[in-house]
Amino acid sequence: MHSKRIIQLILAALSFIVITFLILFFDAVIEFWPLYFIPVLLAIFSYGLWGGIVSAVAVDIMTFILAYLKYSVGELATANFIAIAVGLGIILLVGIVFGCFEKSRVSGEFSTEKLALVDRLTGLYNYSYFRDRLEEEKERSDRFGSKVSVALVNIDYFKSFNDKFGYSKGNQLLKKLAQICKEQVRAVDIPVRYGGGEFAIIMPNTGPQGANEVAERLRSAIEETEFEGIDKKPKTKRTVSIGVVTYPDHARSVDELTNSLSSAVLAAKSAGRNRVHVYEVEK
Secondary structure: OHHHHHHHHHHHHHHHHHHHHHHHHHOOHHHHHHHHHHHHHHHHHHHHHHHHHHHHHHHHHHHHHHHHHHOOHHHHOOHHHHHHHHHHHHHHHHHHHHHHHHHHHHHHHHHHHHHHOEOOOOOOEOHHHHHHHHHHHHHHHHHHOOOEEEEEEEEOOHHHHHHHHOHHHHHHHHHHHHHHHHHHOOOOOEEEEEEOOEEEEEEEOOOHHHHHHHHHHHHHHHHOOEEEEEOOEEEEEOOEEEEEEEEOOOOOOHHHHHHHHHHHHHHHHHOOOOOEEEOOOOO
16 A cells, blocks of 8 residues: 555656646646646545645646746736636645545545454454454564564353353453453553454564463453442452463464464363463474
């Protein structure tokens, strides 16, 4: 997307130069100035509203300079000046109006794209975003020789909770857990809704020890939190089992990493639940 904008900006600049050359070569301001709509529209597609305004002002200034060089002061005060002034006003208006339309269009596309990557219940990013972002962090890890860790947070006995308190309370539990995840992780970490009763935390530039510390802090915060229950038991506490896997220490690909996450969570549950288990590579 960034390279496309650069290409459009280069085309806008080149078209501006070519049109100016044609005006000077043929000495025809009145005949050729409407061609300046081309760089204005290209600038709008590149940078939206501000691209339209800046390019339109630049075109207006250039057109006025060219007209001043071609016509005498007396001639500029006649119909030529009126025609050019009206034309410059139209170019500026086009820059503003079309710039606003382009800004709204881009904003709408961005909102739609973001909504597709957000879990509506918790407000966290969803599994699709998790996969894409993990691929990006893996590539960054390969490029700079850094590590990236992921923690998979699984709610203990989540099905039993839903059976006992109802799915409405289960959804409230998920919302509150999502909030705790956002509060307990670091600013650089990315919490996501993994699916069902699971959340994942992507931790860039973090090895097993640092990831274990983040996961343990999250586990402890959840254990100490009271969640909403039902009338006979209005408050209840829950625990989570967390698996931690680090790339490239424990996995060589994203698929291997996610598979290892499941194994790490199962190990945490087998060890008694309510604990963090850092994945161990089989020897």
